Amino acid sequence: MSTNSFKDARRVQTSVLAPLERVALRGLARRMPQWVNSDHLSLLGLVAMFLAGVGYAASGRNPLLLHIVNLFIFLNWFGDSLDGTLARYRDRQRPRYGFYVDHIIDTFGTMFLIFGLALSGYMSERVAVAVLIVFLMLAINSYLAAYALGVFKISQWKMGPTEIRLLLIVGNLYLLHGSHARIFGHRFLLFDVGGVAGAIAMGAMLVFSSVKNTHTLYKLERLPEL
Numbered sequence: 667m668s669t670n671s672f673k674d675a676r677r678v679q680t681s682v683l684a685p686l687e688r689v690a691l692r693g694l695a696r697r698m699p700q701w702v703n704s705d706h707l708s709l710l711g712l713v714a715m716f717l718a719g720v721g722y723a724a725s726g727r728n729p730l731l732l733h734i735v736n737l738f739i740f741l742n743w744f745g746d747s748l749d750g751t752l753a754r755y756r757d758r759q760r761p762r763y764g765f766y767v768d769h770i771i772d773t774f775g776t777m778f779l780i781f782g783l784a785l786s787g788y789m790s791e792r793v794a795v796a797v798l799i800v801f802l803m804l805a806i807n808s809y810l811a812a813y814a815l816g817v818f819k820i821s822q823w824k825m826g827p828t829e830i831r832l833l834l835i836v837g838n839l840y841l842l843h844g845s846h847a848r849i850f851g852h853r854f855l856l857f858d859v860g861g862v863a864g865a866i867a868m869g870a871m872l873v874f875s876s877v878k879n880t881h882t883l884y885k886l887e888r889l890p891e892l
Contacts, residue, residue, distance in 0.1 A: 674761040681826030711745030715775030719782030
């Protein structure tokens with residue numbers, strides 16, 4: 667298959683931190699040593715997320731390891747966010763390869779992270795499974811839209827991967843002071859509350875986006891009258 671025949675989907679990033687993030691990533695790309703390439707950064711992102719999951723699993727016995735988890739979440743942002751920016755800055759893009767590798771790494775990385783959370787005891791297994799399922803369904807919807815509509819939305823409702831990482835980091839710092847939250851007189855795991863809220867929000871995004879994309883495609887491919 668000819669690479670010239672492939673048309674990359676238009677990327678849409680409208681999250682809250684996107685403008686600041688773009689400036690920071692361009693600055694980092696300009697200063698990146700020549701021996702570092704996009705593949706190195708992608709691998710760093712994957713390894714960092716795996717180690718974040720391991721850190722979560724171990725932090726159930728030693729909460730101070732949550733600081734290490736936060737470090738690995740930052741390194742995941744550094745590798746995962748900078749790899750594409752560096753490729754574009756150096757004009758070394760590989761659209762199909764980059765799209766596939768970036769998002770299959772995100773899939774494995776999310777699995778590592780949520781499995782680690784479930785093993786830590788900071789999030790119950792049922793909530794962890796629910797979060798993982800809804801996340802993967804939302805991701806599948808985005809990939810299908812990129813193919814069918816030629817638009818790949820990196821963020822949904824002003825929330826993107828960077829904002830999610832930041833929420834995790836803040837949540838981890840809170841865990842150092844207490845792993846539970848009290849709501850209406852009942853005591854729940856803090857990350858269960860966050861996980862349920864996140865799953866509901868992602869589920870709403872999924873339904874809204876699915877209906878919107880279906881309606882758009884229906885209008886684009888309306889059948890002629892018989």
